[in-house]
Every structure is written in structure tokens, then in C-alpha cells.
Amino acid sequence: DVKVTQSSRYLVKRTGEKVFLECVQDMDHENMFWYRQDPGLGLRLIYFSYDVKMKEKGDIPEGYSVSREKKERFSLILESASTNQTSMYLCASSSSGGHYGYTFGSGTRLTVV
């Protein structure tokens, strides 16, 4: 069964910590995405990557960075976590053709205290 795996379901971090959220896909997809989801705000794109070592800013990149050193892995980094980054983080991947939509991971619920 093809999948996108996010390393943690729940994470609690302290303000100011550097936080790494990891995402791995086994579908050989070219594109990978990081979203955050907050009540009433829907899905907001943070960053995406269409190839290894390539990245593009989404709608809300401030306070985040990403890394894609291998095709299957896309990491989201919170350089200095703040309480307003408490959220559900969703990783997704897709093939370059666009026909099949995205495959999502189960999400990481991050709480910054």
C-alpha cells in the first residue's frame, strides 16, 4: 500500500526550540508539500518541492524552512518555535502529471508551549 509517512503524530515543543517534522513517501513522487491546518482557515501551503534540492515558498513560509536532500524525504523546520505555530501539519506528495491528486500523511499535531 503506497503511503506518505509523517514521523510523529503528536509533538510538544517549547518556545524557541528548533523543530524538525519529517515526511517520507514511497511512491517515487516528484512533488512534495507541507501544509498547516487551523480551524476556520482551511489548508494553507507553507512550502513545496518539485524536485530534489528544489523548494518554493507557499502562502505562509515565514518562520519555516524546508529541506529535500532525497526524493523520498521532505523535512519542515521551525527555526525557533513560537506558540502561534501550534497547529496540525500535513505532508502530501504527488506525481508530476497531476492526474492523481495528492496523497497525504496522517498529520502531525504540534503544540508549542
Add this chain to the structure above:
Amino acid sequence: AQSVTQPDIHITVSEGASLELRCNYSYGATPYLFWYVQSPGQGLQLLLKYFSGDTLVQGIKGFEAEFKRSQSSFNLRKPSVHWSDAAEYFCAVGARGNYQLIWGAGTKLIIKP
């Protein structure tokens, strides 16, 4: 501007009743259209997709959707809902060669016993 509108934030339906969730889009190119479902605390799962051919598409869990180009709509339907259908539903639009999807804000489905 490209956009997806899901006009209903919440919908309440009695178990066994029929369901229709609305989705309207504004998109310059010939669209690919998707419906996803998100159970509480989970990632998003693809219900169905349309990119060409028959405008009535069948998906998983007994859902179907109809693409109406003249109305720029892609409404999701189910003839008889079950309590397990309680979830949030997202409509999304993309296009051939464009790996980014545009997302609706979601509709939360509540099932009355």
C-alpha cells in the same frame, strides 16, 4: 483569480438521508477536480477525481460527484449517509502540468442519529 468555494461551512444530515455538498470553482484552464475527506485528527483521503470523460464520477465509500462545466461546479453526493461519514470534506482543483492544487475551505458534515 483561481479559487474554490465551498459555500457551506457545516451541514447537518440525518442518518439515512441523502447528501449533497457544493463546490464551485474559478479556474482558467480545463480543470482537474478532486474531493477529499478528513476524519477527525487524520490526514486527507481521496474520495474521487475528475479530469476527463464521463462527467459523473464514482468514488469510494458510495460517493459520487458530477462535473457541470456550465455552472463551474463539482458537487459531491451520497444517496444515504452513515454515521461514519461524519467528517470534513474538501474540494480541490488543479490542471494538467500544474502540480499545485487550489483548495476549498472545507465543509464539516454532522450526522444526526
